[in-house]
Amino acid sequence: GEDVEQSLFLSVREGDSSVINCTYTDSSSTYLYWYKQEPGAGLQLLTYIFSNMDMKQDQRLTVLLNKKDKHLSLRIADTQTGDSAIYFCAEESGGSYIPTFGRGTSLIVHP
Amino acid sequence: NAGVTQTPKFQVLKTGQSMTLQCAQDMNHNSMYWYRQDPGMGLRLIYYSASEGTTDKGEVPNGYNVSRLNKREFSLRLESAAPSQTSVYFCASIGVSMNTEAFFGQGTRLTVV
Numbered sequence: 001g002e003d004v005e006q007s008l009f010l011s012v013r014e015g016d017s018s019v020i021n022c023t024y025t026d027s028s029s030t031y032l033y034w035y036k037q038e039p040g041a042g043l044q045l046l047t048y049i050f051s052n053m054d055m056k057q058d059q060r061l062t063v064l065l066n067k068k069d070k071h072l073s074l075r076i077a078d079t080q081t082g083d084s085a086i087y088f089c090a091e092e093s094g095g096s097y098i099p100t101f102g103r104g105t106s107l108i109v110h111p
Numbered sequence: 112n113a114g115v116t117q118t119p120k121f122q123v124l125k126t127g128q129s130m131t132l133q134c135a136q137d138m139n140h141n142s143m144y145w146y147r148q149d150p151g152m153g154l155r156l157i158y159y160s161a162s163e164g165t166t167d168k169g170e171v172p173n174g175y176n177v178s179r180l181n182k183r184e185f186s187l188r189l190e191s192a193a194p195s196q197t198s199v200y201f202c203a204s205i206g207v208s209m210n211t212e213a214f215f216g217q218g219t220r221l222t223v224v
Contacts, residue, residue: 008151031211042115042201042215043154088153097142097161097205098169099213103153 004102006089011108018076020105022089025070032065033090033099034074043088046074076107084109114138117202117216124192124223132187132219134202138212142205143185144169145177147198148218154201160185192223 004024012018024032030051035043049056049063049072056063062075072091076083086106090099115136124130136143141162146154146169156169160179174196176188185204189196202216 004153033211033213035213040218042117042217043203043213044215045211045213048211097207098144098156098159099205100156101146101154103151 003100004089004091006087006102006105008103009106009108011110012079014079014081014109014111016079018074018079018083018107018109020074020076020087020089020107022072022074022102023070024072024089024091026091026093026100027070028093029070029091031092031099032063032072033088033092034061034063034072035088035090035101037086037088037104039085046087079107079109081109081111083107115202115204115214115216117200117219119219120217121220122222124189124221126193126223127191129188129190129192130221131189132200132202132221133184134186134216135184136204136214137183138204138206138214139182140204140206140212140214141182143179144203144205145175145185145187146201146203147171148201149198157187157200192221194223197221197223 033048034046060077086104089102144159145157158177163182200219206212
């Protein structure tokens, strides 16, 4: 199986909350990341969480980490059309500074 | 502006031609990376350089070579392009000090015909 798995698509209504989920296999993961990619652009680091944390909040973004289940989620509150993009989950283990990426989740926000 | 500069943005090659993708960062990061992005595949690591003077293979290194010219620059070379190398290529640099910083270039869309 893949090291990092994400569902491929998510569709939400503007103003609702979006929750993008990710699972990973490496129990030695030290950092877990969320990146955003807008059309025709490179990836932008949105936020990251250390493996010894359960939650991190940054304005509209909330990251939850369940280390036991190796499950990471990104919640976007009050989702806007400008949030439409591909969101990548990534993990890094053992201080390697080499992120391993999931395939990305396309978030579509409709009015 | 701080960030990663990647050139060219677009390139079309014939099978067997060679080319070098250039990447430069101005954030004094030690680590630099080359990824390729294919539809439905996410990003796959081609090569990385943990520090100036070192390079290592990633997940998909075949058909590529890299050079870490100095701390700022990390180039990717295709010696004999193949249609399977049609992809979007991203350079990235990552630094860890007080906070983790990760910057990606805008990408190079390469088509090999």
